[in-house]
Amino acid sequence: DSSKSDKDEKEVICYECNKHGHIRPDCPKLKKKKDKKKATIATWSDSDDSSSDDDENEEIANIAFMTMEDDNEVYSSSLSYNDLQNEYNELIDVLDDLNREYQLLKK
Structure with a gap:
């Protein structure tokens, strides 16, 4: 069976x-x-549950929608190699600063 x-x-x-x-x-x-x-x-x-927050919730939803819409945009730029290298170096500096700040907060 x-x-x-x-x-x-x-x-x-x-x-x-x-x-x-x-x-x-x-x-x-x-x-x-x-x-x-x-x-x-x-x-x-x-x-x-809260009717007084309806306007605020709608505003937040609209902001989120606008953010999502902005993410879909494509940006094209014609930066030179040196410009790109400078931007990259600036990002590395920001990353180093954030890493130092993280290490301090971690302690």
Whole structure:
């Protein structure tokens, strides 16, 4: 009897991930998606509790949207090799400063 049910389980194919041994409602991939949706729903419901913060939340959302939109822009510049080298050196200096500051804060 148990060998028959094991054989039946191996023949079952999940329509979500196309793997053998489980059906769609038991799919671990689908369960992960559901967990993510629940977290998102909880976040939205938490923000709905305070009506006085609606304008602030909308402003934050707009700022985030603007930031995402800016990331998609492509900048082209024709800097010379020396200009690029100078920019690189300035970035290294900033990195060194941040590293020193990090080491001090770490203590």
